[in-house]
Amino acid sequence: MDVNAAVAAVAAIAGLCTGVIAMLAFRWSERDQARPTRSSMRPDINAVLPPGVDTVLSVLRSSAVVLDEADAVVKASSAAYALGLVRGGKLAVEPMLHMARDTRRDGEIRQVELDLPRRGTGRGEALAVSARVAPLGSRLVLLLVEDLTEARRIEAVRRDFVANVSHELKTPVGALSLLSEAVMDASDDPEAVMRFAGRMQIEATRLTNLVQELIDLSRVQNDDPLEDAEPVRVDTLVAEAIDRCRHTAQSKHITMAAGGTADLRVWGNRSQLAAALGNLVENAVNYSPARTRVGIAGRRVSGPGGDLIEIAVTDQGIGIPEKDRERIFERFYRVDPARSRATGGTGLGLAIVKHVAASHGGEVTVWSSEGQGSTFTLRLPEAAATRTTAADSESVPATTPAPEVLP
Ligand code: ADP
Numbered sequence: 264m265d266v267n268a269a270v271a272a273v274a275a276i277a278g279l280c281t282g283v284i285a286m287l288a289f290r291w292s293e294r295d296q297a298r299p300t301r302s303s304m305r306p307d308i309n310a311v312l313p314p315g316v317d318t319v320l321s322v323l324r325s326s327a328v329v330l331d332e333a334d335a336v337v338k339a340s341s342a343a344y345a346l347g348l349v350r351g352g353k354l355a356v357e358p359m360l361h362m363a364r365d366t367r368r369d370g371e372i373r374q375v376e377l378d379l380p381r382r383g384t385g386r387g388e389a390l391a392v393s394a395r396v397a398p399l400g401s402r403l404v405l406l407l408v409e410d411l412t413e414a415r416r417i418e419a420v421r422r423d424f425v426a427n428v429s430h431e432l433k434t435p436v437g438a439l440s441l442l443s444e445a446v447m448d449a450s451d452d453p454e455a456v457m458r459f460a461g462r463m464q465i466e467a468t469r470l471t472n473l474v475q476e477l478i479d480l481s482r483v484q485n486d487d488p489l490e491d492a493e494p495v496r497v498d499t500l501v502a503e504a505i506d507r508c509r510h511t512a513q514s515k516h517i518t519m520a521a522g523g524t525a526d527l528r529v530w531g532n533r534s535q536l537a538a539a540l541g542n543l544v545e546n547a548v549n550y551s552p553a554r555t556r557v558g559i560a561g562r563r564v565s566g567p568g569g570d571l572i573e574i575a576v577t578d579q580g581i582g583i584p585e586k587d588r589e590r591i592f593e594r595f596y597r598v599d600p601a602r603s604r605a606t607g608g609t610g611l612g613l614a615i616v617k618h619v620a621a622s623h624g625g626e627v628t629v630w631s632s633e634g635q636g637s638t639f640t641l642r643l644p645e646a647a648a649t650r651t652t653a654a655d656s657e658s659v660p661a662t663t664p665a666p667e668v669l670p
Contacts, residue, residue, distance in 0.1 A: 292612045329403055334364070356379060363396050378390070389412075390394075392416045404534050431595065446463070453538045489531070495528060495646070508548045515553045516553050516554045517548055518555075518556045520557070521558075522558060529623075532619075543616060559574065568644075573641070574640070591629070620642070
């Protein structure tokens with residue numbers, strides 16, 4: 264194989280993406296004239312491929328399939344098999360096969376987007392793929408297939424989110440607009456003005472909470488919590504969370520009790536951890552009837568990658584139906600939207616908790632029994648077991664084992 268031919272082959276694959284492959288394919292077709300017939304080369308399939316193609320295909324992200332003039336697969340990447348494009352030495356997707364034949368006939372590059380049924384059960388989300396076909400020399404055809412399923416899913420989630428945010432914002436803004444009209448109409452009735460103004464305040468607070476939670480959510484999604492991570496005392500987080508809900512709890516005669524192991528430390532972003540635990544305690548108070556108890560307790564447990572700290576928030580509240588338990592961590596999902604609205608809920612609290620837990624290398628789980636109560640458990644890596652800074656080692660009491668410093 265000469266160097267020029269190899270360069271031409273490599274460039275042609277790149278050109279497939281940029282639309283210049285047609286020109287390069289011409290050079291291969293010249294080489295192909297001088298080659299022995301395909302059947303004589305069958306045992307060594309790489310010999311049929313223009314030089315360098317094999318290497319380039321192996322580094323491409325797309326699934327690649329090379330077909331010969333009899334539609335037999337001469338080369339296919341493992342991703343092509345995984346996607347179910349190739350079965351029994353044949354290209355298994357009819358529309359792609361037709362496209363390959365057309366391209367072999369007229370040398371035109373073709374592209375199409377297709378939804379393919381999943382292999383096996385035939386159930387579940389279809390595979391969304393983009394397929395591009397180009398001639399590879401005079402006899403071969405190259406098919407590159409990109410799996411767009413994940414990109415499509417993310418796009419759908421984004422669209423849903425924007426639609427949900429718009430809807431959530433519209434409600435308090437619409438209410439404010441109506442209430443301001445009511446105030447103007449009632450300008451000579453001071454009592455009515457006071458009543459409407461009070462309701463305006465409630466709607467304005469709702470709007471502020473929603474915007475604040477959207478900012479929090481965007482922060483926890485965009486910021487890397489471990490960039491400015493530090494050892495954070497669980498006792499302080501618990502005290503802050505209790506403080507945040509003290510007023511609501513008092514008005515409902517709910518007792519809040521902190522317990523468990525003292526002096527635990529988790530590793531992470533202080534404000535994100537405070538927001539997460541605060542949301543769990545706030546929910547426990549909001550979804551509990553009067554004269555009940557909310558307990559918050561931390562303890563150390565062994566995990567597969569070292570010690571973990573578990574912070575459990577337990578309430579004696581309304582509980583969560585089994586069918587909703589999986590979904591409550593989704594953005595804007597509420598079991599009872601009317602009740603959530605009444606408590607000033609935004610439907611974003613648990614989505615924030617879940618994100619904070621995951622980005623700290625932990626998790627949040629829920630146990631619940633309808634009418635009896637719920638326990639949300641936040642599991643986070645322990646500070647001493649992960650890493651430390653000079654400042655931290657000063658603040659760790661002498662009895663704490665020397666923290667392990669990871670590279
Ligand atoms: P919200 O702002 O509506 O409270 P969250 O994301 O914090 O939103 O919670 C989602 C939903 O999960 C709530 O609307 C509520 O239905 C349910 N939920 C959360 N925590 C509890 C709890 N401790 N007890 C009962 N239901 C809860």
